[in-house]
Amino acid sequence: MEPQRNPLIIGAGPAGLTAALTLARNGVTPRIYEASEHVGGLARTPRDGEWRIDPGGHRFFTRHKEVLDLWNSLLAPDDWISVRRRSAMLVNGHYVRYPLSGRDLLTQMGYWRGLHGLSSLLRSRIGRGMRRIGDSANFREWGTDEFGHYWYRLFFDGYVRKTWLADPNEITSDWANQRIKPINWHSRRERDAVDHDVYRYPRLGPGQVWEAASAALIDLGIVPSLGSRVVKIRADRTCWTVELENGDTASGDAVFSSMPLRLLVGALEPEPPRHIRVAAEALKHRALITVAVALRRRYDIPFNWVYTPGEAFQAGRIQNYSHWSSELSPKDWDGTYLGFEYFITPDRELWTADDEHLRSLAEADLHALGIDSSLIERVMVVRSHFAYPISDPARDRSVALVRDYLRETHPTLHPVGRNGMHRYDNQDHAMLSAMHSVARYFGEDVDPWQVNTDRSYHESGVLKK
Ligand SMILES: Cc1cc2nc3c(=O)[nH]c(=O)nc-3n(C[C@H](O)[C@H](O)[C@H](O)COP(=O)(O)OP(=O)(O)OC[C@H]3O[C@@H](n4cnc5c(N)ncnc54)[C@H](O)[C@@H]3O)c2cc1C
Structure with a gap:
Protein backbone atom coordinates (compact mmCIF):
# COMPACT_ATOMS: atom_id res chain seq x y z
CA MET A 1 0.00 0.00 0.00
CA GLU A 2 1.26 3.50 -0.87
CA PRO A 3 2.20 5.44 2.29
CA GLN A 4 0.03 8.45 3.06
CA ARG A 5 1.94 11.50 1.91
CA ASN A 6 1.09 14.84 3.54
CA PRO A 7 4.39 16.66 4.13
CA LEU A 8 4.79 19.99 5.89
CA ILE A 9 7.07 22.76 4.62
CA ILE A 10 8.56 25.45 6.84
CA GLY A 11 9.34 28.66 4.95
CA ALA A 12 8.10 30.05 1.62
CA GLY A 13 11.48 31.23 0.34
CA PRO A 14 13.11 29.78 -2.79
CA ALA A 15 13.85 26.45 -1.07
CA GLY A 16 10.40 25.97 0.50
CA LEU A 17 8.53 26.96 -2.66
CA THR A 18 10.75 24.76 -4.81
CA ALA A 19 10.10 21.81 -2.49
CA ALA A 20 6.35 22.49 -2.74
CA LEU A 21 6.38 22.73 -6.55
CA THR A 22 8.47 19.57 -6.88
CA LEU A 23 6.18 17.66 -4.53
CA ALA A 24 3.10 18.94 -6.35
CA ARG A 25 4.52 17.88 -9.70
CA ASN A 26 4.87 14.40 -8.21
CA GLY A 27 1.24 14.33 -7.14
CA VAL A 28 1.77 15.19 -3.47
CA THR A 29 0.00 18.09 -1.76
CA PRO A 30 2.16 19.73 0.93
CA ARG A 31 1.20 22.44 3.42
CA ILE A 32 3.47 25.48 3.66
CA TYR A 33 3.95 27.62 6.78
CA GLU A 34 5.67 30.98 6.36
CA ALA A 35 6.52 33.20 9.33
CA SER A 36 6.41 36.52 7.45
CA GLU A 37 3.59 38.06 5.47
CA HIS A 38 5.29 37.51 2.12
CA VAL A 39 6.79 34.79 -0.04
CA GLY A 40 10.31 34.81 -1.46
CA GLY A 41 12.35 34.90 1.76
CA LEU A 42 15.61 36.79 1.28
CA ALA A 43 14.85 36.94 -2.45
CA ARG A 44 11.55 38.76 -2.00
CA THR A 45 10.86 42.15 -3.54
CA PRO A 46 9.35 44.44 -0.90
CA ARG A 47 7.13 47.11 -2.41
CA ASP A 48 6.10 50.59 -1.42
CA GLY A 49 3.54 51.80 -3.95
CA GLU A 50 5.25 51.57 -7.30
CA TRP A 51 8.71 51.31 -5.71
CA ARG A 52 10.39 47.94 -5.46
CA ILE A 53 13.48 46.98 -3.50
CA ASP A 54 15.79 44.07 -4.14
CA PRO A 55 17.34 43.41 -0.72
CA GLY A 56 20.54 41.86 -2.00
CA GLY A 57 20.86 42.54 -5.64
CA HIS A 58 19.87 39.06 -6.82
CA ARG A 59 21.57 37.97 -10.02
CA PHE A 60 19.96 34.88 -11.53
CA PHE A 61 22.49 32.40 -12.82
CA THR A 62 22.96 28.66 -12.47
CA ARG A 63 24.77 25.71 -13.91
CA HIS A 64 21.80 23.44 -13.21
CA LYS A 65 19.29 22.81 -15.95
CA GLU A 66 16.51 21.77 -13.57
CA VAL A 67 16.79 25.13 -11.82
CA LEU A 68 16.75 27.03 -15.10
CA ASP A 69 13.75 25.00 -16.28
CA LEU A 70 11.86 25.86 -13.10
CA TRP A 71 12.62 29.59 -13.43
CA ASN A 72 11.55 29.48 -17.08
CA SER A 73 8.34 27.68 -16.19
CA LEU A 74 7.42 30.44 -13.75
CA LEU A 75 7.95 33.60 -15.82
CA ALA A 76 7.29 34.30 -19.48
CA PRO A 77 10.36 35.11 -21.62
CA ASP A 78 9.52 38.84 -21.70
CA ASP A 79 9.43 38.96 -17.90
CA TRP A 80 13.19 38.30 -17.92
CA ILE A 81 15.72 40.95 -18.81
CA SER A 82 19.44 40.62 -19.47
CA VAL A 83 21.55 42.89 -17.33
CA ARG A 84 25.16 43.68 -18.05
CA ARG A 85 27.20 43.18 -14.90
CA ARG A 86 29.10 46.34 -14.08
CA SER A 87 30.49 46.87 -10.61
CA ALA A 88 33.09 49.20 -9.17
CA MET A 89 34.90 50.11 -5.98
CA LEU A 90 34.60 53.70 -4.87
CA VAL A 91 37.95 54.74 -3.44
CA ASN A 92 39.16 58.26 -2.71
CA GLY A 93 36.38 59.67 -4.86
CA HIS A 94 37.25 57.45 -7.86
CA TYR A 95 35.04 54.72 -9.27
CA VAL A 96 37.50 51.95 -10.07
CA ARG A 97 35.94 49.13 -12.05
CA TYR A 98 35.86 45.74 -10.38
CA PRO A 99 37.37 43.20 -11.15
CA ASN A 184 43.64 41.80 -14.83
CA TRP A 185 46.84 42.86 -16.65
CA HIS A 186 45.52 41.78 -20.03
CA SER A 187 44.46 43.64 -23.10
CA ARG A 188 41.46 45.92 -23.48
CA ARG A 189 39.73 43.17 -25.50
CA GLU A 190 39.83 40.77 -22.58
CA ARG A 191 38.73 43.56 -20.31
CA ASP A 192 35.77 44.19 -22.61
CA ALA A 193 34.83 40.51 -22.40
CA VAL A 194 34.59 40.91 -18.62
CA ASP A 195 32.45 43.99 -19.17
CA HIS A 196 30.05 41.96 -21.31
CA ASP A 197 29.32 39.53 -18.53
CA VAL A 198 25.49 39.48 -18.36
CA TYR A 199 23.01 37.91 -15.98
CA ARG A 200 19.26 37.45 -16.13
CA TYR A 201 16.88 39.32 -13.90
CA PRO A 202 13.08 39.42 -13.48
CA ARG A 203 11.73 42.80 -14.64
CA LEU A 204 10.05 43.38 -11.28
CA GLY A 205 12.85 42.09 -9.08
CA PRO A 206 13.60 38.61 -7.70
CA GLY A 207 10.32 38.35 -5.79
CA GLN A 208 8.47 38.27 -9.11
CA VAL A 209 9.68 34.68 -9.59
CA TRP A 210 8.64 33.62 -6.10
CA GLU A 211 5.27 35.34 -6.31
CA ALA A 212 4.74 33.43 -9.56
CA ALA A 213 5.72 30.20 -7.77
CA SER A 214 3.20 30.94 -5.05
CA ALA A 215 0.51 31.70 -7.65
CA ALA A 216 1.25 28.41 -9.44
CA LEU A 217 0.85 26.56 -6.14
CA ILE A 218 -2.39 28.36 -5.35
CA ASP A 219 -3.70 27.26 -8.77
CA LEU A 220 -3.02 23.70 -7.62
CA GLY A 221 -4.90 24.31 -4.38
CA ILE A 222 -1.77 24.71 -2.24
CA VAL A 223 -2.05 28.05 -0.46
CA PRO A 224 1.06 29.08 1.54
CA SER A 225 -0.04 29.96 5.05
CA LEU A 226 1.52 33.40 5.70
CA GLY A 227 2.09 34.91 9.15
CA SER A 228 2.50 31.34 10.42
CA ARG A 229 5.72 31.01 12.36
CA VAL A 230 6.54 27.44 13.37
CA VAL A 231 7.69 27.37 17.00
CA LYS A 232 7.67 23.67 17.86
CA ILE A 233 8.32 20.57 15.81
CA ARG A 234 7.32 17.35 17.51
CA ALA A 235 8.44 13.93 16.37
CA ASP A 236 6.06 11.12 17.16
CA ARG A 237 6.75 7.56 16.19
CA THR A 238 4.93 7.74 12.88
CA CYS A 239 4.38 11.42 12.15
CA TRP A 240 5.43 15.01 12.66
CA THR A 241 3.43 17.78 14.30
CA VAL A 242 4.36 21.42 13.89
CA GLU A 243 3.00 24.01 16.24
CA LEU A 244 2.52 27.61 15.15
CA GLU A 245 2.96 30.73 17.26
CA ASN A 246 -0.82 31.06 17.57
CA GLY A 247 -1.10 27.55 19.00
CA ASP A 248 -2.48 25.90 15.84
CA THR A 249 -0.97 22.55 14.95
CA ALA A 250 -0.62 20.46 11.79
CA SER A 251 0.61 16.93 11.28
CA GLY A 252 2.32 15.23 8.38
CA ASP A 253 4.57 12.36 7.36
CA ALA A 254 7.65 14.53 6.74
CA VAL A 255 8.98 18.06 7.30
CA PHE A 256 11.02 20.15 4.86
CA SER A 257 12.52 22.96 6.91
CA SER A 258 14.16 26.11 5.57
CA MET A 259 14.07 27.86 8.96
CA PRO A 260 17.55 28.55 10.41
CA LEU A 261 19.15 25.26 11.47
CA ARG A 262 19.90 26.62 14.94
CA LEU A 263 16.23 27.46 15.49
CA LEU A 264 15.09 24.12 14.07
CA VAL A 265 17.15 22.24 16.64
CA GLY A 266 15.83 24.56 19.37
CA ALA A 267 12.24 23.84 18.30
CA LEU A 268 12.57 20.04 18.21
CA GLU A 269 10.71 17.83 20.66
CA PRO A 270 11.85 15.59 22.18
CA GLU A 271 14.86 17.80 22.86
CA PRO A 272 18.02 16.62 21.07
CA PRO A 273 21.01 15.64 23.23
CA ARG A 274 22.92 18.50 24.85
CA HIS A 275 25.99 18.33 22.56
CA ILE A 276 23.70 18.73 19.52
CA ARG A 277 21.97 21.74 21.06
CA VAL A 278 25.34 23.28 21.91
CA ALA A 279 26.56 22.69 18.34
CA ALA A 280 23.40 24.31 16.95
CA GLU A 281 23.69 27.27 19.32
CA ALA A 282 27.10 28.02 17.80
CA LEU A 283 25.54 28.75 14.39
CA LYS A 284 25.35 32.51 13.92
CA HIS A 285 24.23 34.93 11.23
CA ARG A 286 25.04 38.37 9.92
CA ALA A 287 22.10 40.63 9.26
CA LEU A 288 21.61 43.19 6.51
CA ILE A 289 19.77 46.49 6.50
CA THR A 290 19.01 48.02 3.13
CA VAL A 291 18.07 51.68 3.00
CA ALA A 292 16.62 52.44 -0.42
CA VAL A 293 16.74 56.12 -1.35
CA ALA A 294 15.02 57.69 -4.36
CA LEU A 295 16.50 61.04 -5.47
CA ARG A 296 14.62 63.37 -7.72
CA ARG A 297 17.66 64.15 -9.88
CA ARG A 298 19.41 61.76 -12.25
CA TYR A 299 23.06 61.08 -11.41
CA ASP A 300 25.12 59.18 -13.86
CA ILE A 301 26.54 56.25 -11.91
CA PRO A 302 27.20 53.68 -14.65
CA PHE A 303 27.37 50.63 -12.35
CA ASN A 304 24.86 48.12 -10.96
CA TRP A 305 26.56 48.18 -7.61
CA VAL A 306 29.51 49.91 -5.99
CA TYR A 307 31.63 48.70 -3.09
CA THR A 308 32.51 51.41 -0.59
CA PRO A 309 35.47 50.18 1.46
CA GLY A 310 36.54 53.60 2.80
CA GLU A 311 35.80 55.07 6.21
CA ALA A 312 33.92 57.94 4.61
CA PHE A 313 31.00 55.53 4.13
CA GLN A 314 29.19 53.50 6.71
CA ALA A 315 27.50 51.40 4.00
CA GLY A 316 29.56 48.51 2.66
CA ARG A 317 27.92 48.51 -0.76
CA ILE A 318 25.54 50.69 -2.72
CA GLN A 319 23.08 49.22 -5.20
CA ASN A 320 22.08 51.29 -8.20
CA TYR A 321 18.62 49.88 -8.78
CA SER A 322 17.95 51.75 -12.00
CA HIS A 323 20.76 49.70 -13.55
CA TRP A 324 19.09 46.45 -12.48
CA SER A 325 15.66 47.18 -13.90
CA SER A 326 13.90 50.43 -14.71
CA GLU A 327 10.71 48.79 -13.44
CA LEU A 328 11.89 48.85 -9.85
CA SER A 329 10.82 52.51 -9.85
CA PRO A 330 7.56 54.12 -11.06
CA LYS A 331 6.92 54.37 -14.78
CA ASP A 332 8.53 57.45 -16.44
CA TRP A 333 10.28 58.42 -13.21
CA ASP A 334 13.61 60.02 -14.03
CA GLY A 335 15.73 60.20 -10.89
CA THR A 336 18.37 58.09 -9.14
CA TYR A 337 17.37 55.07 -7.09
CA LEU A 338 20.02 53.71 -4.73
CA GLY A 339 20.16 51.04 -2.02
CA PHE A 340 22.63 51.55 0.85
CA GLU A 341 23.60 48.23 2.45
CA TYR A 342 24.63 48.01 6.10
CA PHE A 343 26.06 44.69 7.28
CA ILE A 344 25.71 44.00 10.99
CA THR A 345 25.26 41.27 13.54
CA PRO A 346 21.74 41.20 14.95
CA ASP A 347 23.05 41.87 18.47
CA ARG A 348 24.32 45.33 17.46
CA GLU A 349 22.41 48.45 18.31
CA LEU A 350 21.94 49.35 14.66
CA TRP A 351 19.68 46.34 14.22
CA THR A 352 17.03 47.92 16.46
CA ALA A 353 17.57 51.48 15.17
CA ASP A 354 14.41 53.15 13.89
CA ASP A 355 13.88 54.21 10.28
CA GLU A 356 14.71 57.86 11.08
CA HIS A 357 18.14 56.88 12.36
CA LEU A 358 18.76 54.69 9.33
CA ARG A 359 17.68 57.51 7.06
CA SER A 360 20.27 59.77 8.69
CA LEU A 361 22.97 57.14 8.01
CA ALA A 362 21.99 57.02 4.37
CA GLU A 363 21.98 60.83 4.22
CA ALA A 364 25.54 60.90 5.57
CA ASP A 365 26.52 58.33 2.93
CA LEU A 366 24.83 60.43 0.26
CA HIS A 367 26.98 63.38 1.34
CA ALA A 368 30.04 61.14 1.06
CA LEU A 369 28.90 60.43 -2.51
CA GLY A 370 28.71 64.19 -3.10
CA ILE A 371 24.91 64.15 -3.38
CA ASP A 372 22.69 66.71 -1.70
CA SER A 373 20.26 64.92 0.63
CA SER A 374 17.60 67.59 0.05
CA LEU A 375 17.02 65.77 -3.26
CA ILE A 376 15.58 62.76 -1.43
CA GLU A 377 12.10 61.94 -2.63
CA ARG A 378 11.54 58.72 -0.73
CA VAL A 379 13.29 56.44 1.77
CA MET A 380 12.43 52.78 2.35
CA VAL A 381 14.05 50.42 4.84
CA VAL A 382 14.27 46.63 4.58
CA ARG A 383 15.75 44.48 7.34
CA SER A 384 16.97 40.93 6.68
CA HIS A 385 17.73 39.19 9.97
CA PHE A 386 19.19 35.87 8.79
CA ALA A 387 20.99 37.28 5.75
CA TYR A 388 24.34 35.48 5.92
CA PRO A 389 25.00 32.21 7.74
CA ILE A 390 28.45 32.74 9.29
CA SER A 391 30.83 29.93 8.56
CA ASP A 392 34.23 28.96 9.90
CA PRO A 393 35.91 25.59 10.40
CA ALA A 394 34.50 25.23 13.94
CA ARG A 395 31.00 26.05 12.76
CA ASP A 396 31.34 23.69 9.80
CA ARG A 397 31.99 20.94 12.33
CA SER A 398 28.86 21.98 14.24
CA VAL A 399 26.78 21.81 11.06
CA ALA A 400 28.14 18.33 10.32
CA LEU A 401 27.30 17.18 13.84
CA VAL A 402 23.73 18.46 13.62
CA ARG A 403 23.32 17.09 10.07
CA ASP A 404 24.45 13.59 11.09
CA TYR A 405 22.26 13.61 14.17
CA LEU A 406 19.16 14.64 12.21
CA ARG A 407 19.84 12.16 9.45
CA GLU A 408 20.30 9.32 11.88
CA THR A 409 17.49 10.17 14.30
CA HIS A 410 14.95 11.88 12.03
CA PRO A 411 15.28 10.63 8.44
CA THR A 412 11.94 12.23 7.49
CA LEU A 413 13.01 15.71 8.62
CA HIS A 414 14.68 17.42 5.66
CA PRO A 415 16.65 20.64 6.29
CA VAL A 416 16.77 22.61 2.99
CA GLY A 417 18.17 25.88 1.68
CA ARG A 418 20.55 28.58 2.80
CA ASN A 419 19.71 28.96 6.48
CA GLY A 420 18.05 25.57 6.71
CA MET A 421 21.44 23.97 6.04
CA HIS A 422 23.49 26.92 7.31
CA ARG A 423 25.35 27.36 4.04
CA TYR A 424 26.20 30.33 1.90
CA ASP A 425 23.79 29.26 -0.87
CA ASN A 426 22.62 31.32 -3.77
CA GLN A 427 19.03 30.75 -4.89
CA ASP A 428 19.95 27.98 -7.29
CA HIS A 429 21.69 25.90 -4.63
CA ALA A 430 18.88 26.49 -2.14
CA MET A 431 16.46 25.26 -4.82
CA LEU A 432 18.60 22.27 -5.74
CA SER A 433 18.85 21.17 -2.10
CA ALA A 434 15.04 21.24 -1.99
CA MET A 435 14.74 19.23 -5.23
CA HIS A 436 17.20 16.63 -3.95
CA SER A 437 15.45 16.44 -0.59
CA VAL A 438 12.16 15.74 -2.33
CA ALA A 439 13.86 13.03 -4.40
CA ARG A 440 15.16 11.53 -1.15
CA TYR A 441 11.65 11.70 0.30
CA PHE A 442 10.51 9.56 -2.63
CA GLY A 443 13.22 7.04 -1.85
CA GLU A 444 16.03 8.09 -4.21
CA ASP A 445 19.56 7.68 -2.97
CA VAL A 446 20.69 11.31 -3.27
CA ASP A 447 22.41 13.48 -0.71
CA PRO A 448 21.12 17.08 -0.61
CA TRP A 449 24.07 18.03 1.60
CA GLN A 450 26.35 17.45 -1.37
CA VAL A 451 24.81 20.41 -3.21
CA ASN A 452 27.13 23.42 -3.20
CA THR A 453 29.95 21.78 -1.31
CA ASP A 454 32.46 23.47 -3.60
CA ARG A 455 30.72 26.79 -3.39
CA SER A 456 30.33 26.82 0.35
CA TYR A 457 34.07 26.32 0.43
CA HIS A 458 34.47 29.05 -2.18
CA GLU A 459 32.13 31.58 -0.71
CA SER A 460 32.34 31.24 3.03
CA GLY A 461 34.33 33.90 4.87
CA VAL A 462 36.25 31.41 6.91
CA LEU A 463 37.22 32.74 10.34
CA LYS A 464 40.31 31.32 11.91
CA LYS A 465 39.22 31.67 15.52
C1 LIG B 1 22.76 40.46 0.24
C2 LIG B 1 22.39 39.20 -0.48
C3 LIG B 1 22.67 39.06 -1.84
C4 LIG B 1 22.32 37.89 -2.52
N1 LIG B 1 22.60 37.81 -3.85
C5 LIG B 1 22.21 36.71 -4.53
C6 LIG B 1 22.41 36.63 -5.95
O1 LIG B 1 22.96 37.54 -6.57
N2 LIG B 1 21.96 35.52 -6.59
C7 LIG B 1 21.33 34.49 -5.93
O2 LIG B 1 20.89 33.53 -6.57
N3 LIG B 1 21.17 34.53 -4.59
C8 LIG B 1 21.60 35.60 -3.88
N4 LIG B 1 21.39 35.66 -2.52
C9 LIG B 1 20.96 34.44 -1.82
C10 LIG B 1 19.46 34.17 -1.84
O3 LIG B 1 18.77 35.26 -1.26
C11 LIG B 1 19.23 32.91 -1.02
O4 LIG B 1 20.03 31.87 -1.51
C12 LIG B 1 17.81 32.38 -1.05
O5 LIG B 1 16.89 33.36 -0.70
C13 LIG B 1 17.71 31.20 -0.06
O6 LIG B 1 16.42 30.66 -0.09
P1 LIG B 1 15.88 29.83 1.14
O7 LIG B 1 14.49 29.48 0.84
O8 LIG B 1 16.84 28.77 1.47
O9 LIG B 1 15.94 30.82 2.39
P2 LIG B 1 15.23 32.18 2.69
O10 LIG B 1 15.20 33.03 1.49
O11 LIG B 1 15.90 32.69 3.92
O12 LIG B 1 13.72 31.76 3.05
C14 LIG B 1 13.41 31.11 4.26
C15 LIG B 1 11.97 31.44 4.63
O13 LIG B 1 11.63 30.74 5.82
C16 LIG B 1 10.86 31.58 6.66
N5 LIG B 1 10.99 31.12 8.05
C17 LIG B 1 12.07 31.19 8.86
N6 LIG B 1 11.78 30.68 10.07
C18 LIG B 1 10.50 30.25 10.02
C19 LIG B 1 9.63 29.62 10.96
N7 LIG B 1 10.04 29.34 12.19
N8 LIG B 1 8.37 29.34 10.58
C20 LIG B 1 7.93 29.62 9.33
N9 LIG B 1 8.71 30.22 8.40
C21 LIG B 1 9.99 30.52 8.74
C22 LIG B 1 11.48 32.95 6.43
O14 LIG B 1 10.58 33.98 6.81
C23 LIG B 1 11.77 32.92 4.94
O15 LIG B 1 10.70 33.41 4.19
C24 LIG B 1 21.72 36.81 -1.82
C25 LIG B 1 21.42 36.95 -0.46
C26 LIG B 1 21.75 38.13 0.21
C27 LIG B 1 21.43 38.26 1.67
Missing part, protein backbone atom coordinates in the same frame (compact mmCIF):
# COMPACT_ATOMS: atom_id res chain seq x y z
CA LEU A 100 40.42 45.47 -10.96
CA SER A 101 42.42 46.03 -14.09
CA GLY A 102 46.10 47.00 -14.17
CA ARG A 103 45.39 49.76 -16.64
CA ASP A 104 42.78 51.41 -14.36
CA LEU A 105 44.98 51.05 -11.29
CA LEU A 106 47.91 52.72 -13.00
CA THR A 107 46.00 55.63 -14.47
CA GLN A 108 42.66 56.26 -12.84
CA MET A 109 43.69 57.61 -9.48
CA GLY A 110 46.60 59.65 -10.85
CA TYR A 111 49.99 58.42 -12.04
CA TRP A 112 51.71 58.98 -8.71
CA ARG A 113 49.27 56.72 -6.88
CA GLY A 114 49.48 54.23 -9.75
CA LEU A 115 53.26 54.03 -9.46
CA HIS A 116 53.08 53.85 -5.70
CA GLY A 117 50.66 50.90 -5.96
CA LEU A 118 52.82 49.16 -8.56
CA SER A 119 56.04 49.51 -6.56
CA SER A 120 54.21 48.25 -3.44
CA LEU A 121 53.00 45.23 -5.42
CA LEU A 122 56.49 44.52 -6.77
CA ARG A 123 57.96 44.77 -3.27
CA SER A 124 55.43 42.26 -1.95
CA ARG A 125 56.03 39.90 -4.89
CA ILE A 126 59.80 40.02 -4.31
CA GLY A 127 59.27 39.54 -0.55
CA ARG A 128 57.06 36.53 -1.23
CA GLY A 129 59.75 34.82 -3.29
CA MET A 130 58.80 31.27 -4.23
CA ARG A 131 55.94 30.98 -1.76
CA ARG A 132 52.57 30.45 -3.46
CA ILE A 133 50.00 33.16 -2.77
CA GLY A 134 47.47 30.55 -1.68
CA ASP A 135 49.82 29.50 1.10
CA SER A 136 49.26 32.79 2.93
CA ALA A 137 47.71 32.21 6.31
CA ASN A 138 45.08 34.91 6.54
CA PHE A 139 43.14 37.37 4.43
CA ARG A 140 45.42 40.33 5.14
CA GLU A 141 48.53 38.37 4.13
CA TRP A 142 46.74 37.01 1.08
CA GLY A 143 45.58 40.48 0.05
CA THR A 144 49.02 42.02 0.54
CA ASP A 145 50.61 39.23 -1.48
CA GLU A 146 48.04 39.47 -4.24
CA PHE A 147 47.65 43.25 -4.55
CA GLY A 148 50.61 44.73 -2.66
CA HIS A 149 50.19 46.56 0.62
CA TYR A 150 48.98 49.85 -0.90
CA TRP A 151 46.21 48.50 -3.15
CA TYR A 152 45.19 45.93 -0.53
CA ARG A 153 44.68 48.70 2.08
CA LEU A 154 42.86 50.90 -0.40
CA PHE A 155 40.44 48.31 -1.78
CA PHE A 156 40.02 45.30 0.47
CA ASP A 157 40.92 45.86 4.10
CA GLY A 158 38.01 48.19 4.90
CA TYR A 159 35.61 46.20 2.73
CA VAL A 160 36.23 42.97 4.63
CA ARG A 161 35.95 44.73 7.99
CA LYS A 162 32.60 46.23 6.99
CA THR A 163 30.99 43.27 5.30
CA TRP A 164 32.41 40.30 7.21
CA LEU A 165 32.52 42.25 10.48
CA ALA A 166 35.84 40.61 11.21
CA ASP A 167 39.50 41.52 11.39
CA PRO A 168 41.22 40.54 8.12
CA ASN A 169 43.86 38.76 10.23
CA GLU A 170 41.16 36.40 11.43
CA ILE A 171 39.76 35.39 8.07
CA THR A 172 41.54 32.59 6.28
CA SER A 173 42.60 33.12 2.70
CA ASP A 174 40.77 30.21 1.05
CA TRP A 175 37.60 32.31 0.69
CA ALA A 176 39.55 35.19 -0.79
CA ASN A 177 41.41 32.92 -3.15
CA GLN A 178 38.17 31.78 -4.67
CA ARG A 179 36.06 34.93 -4.51
CA ILE A 180 38.29 37.91 -5.19
CA LYS A 181 39.48 38.23 -8.72
CA PRO A 182 43.18 39.04 -9.25
CA ILE A 183 44.26 42.16 -11.12
